[in-house]
Amino acid sequence: MAVAELSSSLKTELNFSSNTLFHSNRFSADHRRCSFRPFHRSQTPRVTCSINQVEAAPVTAKTEDPKSKSDCYGVFCLTYDLKAEEETTSWKKLINVSVSGAAGMISNHLLFKLASGEVFGPDQPIALKLLGSERSLQALEGVAMELEDSLFPLLREVVISIDPHEVFQDAEWALLIGAKPRGPGMERAALLDINGQIFAEQGKALNAVASPNVKVIVVGNPCNTNALICLKNAPKIPAKNFHALTRLDENRAKCQLALKAGVFYDKVSNMTIWGNHSTTQVPDFLNAKINGLPVKEVIKDHRWLEEEFTEKVQKRGGLLIEKWGRSSAASTAVSIVDAIRSLVTPTPEGDWFSSGVYTTGNPYGIADDIVFSMPCRSKGDGDYELVKDVIFDDYLRKRIAKTEAELLAEKRCVAHLTGEGIAVCDLPGDTMLPGEM
Numbered sequence: 001m002a003v004a005e006l007s008s009s010l011k012t013e014l015n016f017s018s019n020t021l022f023h024s025n026r027f028s029a030d031h032r033r034c035s036f037r038p039f040h041r042s043q044t045p046r047v048t049c050s051i052n053q054v055e056a057a058p059v060t061a062k063t064e065d066p067k068s069k070s071d072c073y074g075v076f077c078l079t080y081d082l083k084a085e086e087e088t089t090s091w092k093k094l095i096n097v098s099v100s101g102a103a104g105m106i107s108n109h110l111l112f113k114l115a116s117g118e119v120f121g122p123d124q125p126i127a128l129k130l131l132g133s134e135r136s137l138q139a140l141e142g143v144a145m146e147l148e149d150s151l152f153p154l155l156r157e158v159v160i161s162i163d164p165h166e167v168f169q170d171a172e173w174a175l176l177i178g179a180k181p182r183g184p185g186m187e188r189a190a191l192l193d194i195n196g197q198i199f200a201e202q203g204k205a206l207n208a209v210a211s212p213n214v215k216v217i218v219v220g221n222p223c224n225t226n227a228l229i230c231l232k233n234a235p236k237i238p239a240k241n242f243h244a245l246t247r248l249d250e251n252r253a254k255c256q257l258a259l260k261a262g263v264f265y266d267k268v269s270n271m272t273i274w275g276n277h278s279t280t281q282v283p284d285f286l287n288a289k290i291n292g293l294p295v296k297e298v299i300k301d302h303r304w305l306e307e308e309f310t311e312k313v314q315k316r317g318g319l320l321i322e323k324w325g326r327s328s329a330a331s332t333a334v335s336i337v338d339a340i341r342s343l344v345t346p347t348p349e350g351d352w353f354s355s356g357v358y359t360t361g362n363p364y365g366i367a368d369d370i371v372f373s374m375p376c377r378s379k380g381d382g383d384y385e386l387v388k389d390v391i392f393d394d395y396l397r398k399r400i401a402k403t404e405a406e407l408l409a410e411k412r413c414v415a416h417l418t419g420e421g422i423a424v425c426d427l428p429g430d431t432m433l434p435g436e437m
């Protein structure tokens, strides 16, 4: 079937199911302490809550706002009976989480974690809005079917679409995973341009329709510069809200330090990744701790730290591709979960986490106006602050300068996408993603 036919037949099917099954199961903050059960078609749809005794008027297909008809997928178009027959937990207001590249490998792990409650908590209902392309629309429908069949109690809506304006509507979290992988013989400048265009378009769409305080996590590579492009195209959203995912690098670094020290990895803390999610990234063993002690006091082999450890973390993605035949997907999904949880739960006293964030106003002397991985702490409100009490030595400064230079070169390369004039691409020759060998 031609792509156009496929997409129109899918739309018809979605509209049909929406018409047949009445309205989508959205609910408001007022509907706390409700129990949720799929509503049977033969009954009159109703919403009843135990605290407020809210009873919504029956809604039929005829009275529906036409926009909402394509706004749900399959079983997620059903009305839920909110009558509390038994004492239940109290439910938070539904949150909208948008995910691009939703038919890809990383998303295939991530979506089920989001829907299960392990990311935002067991009392947080969630709407998943999935962005694909004409290429992936059929696959995306398959993903939505698997989500249906998983019977997640917290998953209240699933939307699939190829239109970022539809998918990012009212988004409170946008997880931007979809990006073209660098193919054999492809210049990095070409990758920056192709993916940069995707992130420029998505930035504009977020700016237009997302929640004004949306938190954006860019995963698709080259993620730092994609995040910069995205934030430059979304001037209404605070630049501080954009993150490039470097949590996988942090996790990889913790694992290597734990292995060398012969301790379990939960004993490693204060792990900063500085800079770019690329092979110039700097895993900071000067400030990291093992069992609360500086790493250099626990691991006396400083040559290993400077040479082997650093390179192992920088190239871990490549080694994984060599063994597994594809790039990290499950561990990346886990690290996205970690990154979100670090923003929605208070950072443990004295510790911090790494994220690629906008540099303007940073206390470390790193160039302004790039997206650079730095140590952050959060009160658990979705926001973060940069950690001030870190130390530097010559080794660390020199390494940070290299990754900074790489990001500044990437920025010059995408000036046409950030509204800063004509692009000049003078990328350092050894610029590579972690997965490239």
Ligand SMILES: NC(=O)C1=CN([C@@H]2O[C@H](COP(=O)(O)OP(=O)(O)OC[C@H]3O[C@@H](n4cnc5c(N)ncnc54)[C@H](OP(=O)(O)O)[C@@H]3O)[C@@H](O)[C@H]2O)C=CC1
Pocket (backbone or CB within 6 Å): 101, 102, 103, 104, 105, 106, 107, 131, 132, 133, 134, 135, 136, 137, 177, 178, 179, 180, 181, 194, 198, 218, 219, 220, 221, 222, 223, 244, 245, 246, 247, 248, 249, 277, 327, 328, 329, 332
């Ligand atoms: N920051 C990090 O730590 C990590 C980042 N990554 C990056 O995450 C991204 C996604 O990885 P993964 O899920 O494994 O990749 P997949 O190839 O499985 O999925 C990527 C998705 O990107 C979408 N895409 C968007 N534009 C294009 C295009 N022009 N050509 C081809 N596909 C496109 C495709 O979806 P559709 O057709 O729906 O648009 C595809 O489903 C990659 O950029 C990867 O390098 C990976 C690991 C770690």
Ligand SMILES: O=C([O-])CC(=O)C(=O)O
Pocket (backbone or CB within 6 Å): 221, 248, 316, 317, 318, 327, 328, 433, 434, 435, 436
């Ligand atoms: O290089 C890639 O595409 C994969 C990647 O980011 C990683 O494994 O860290």
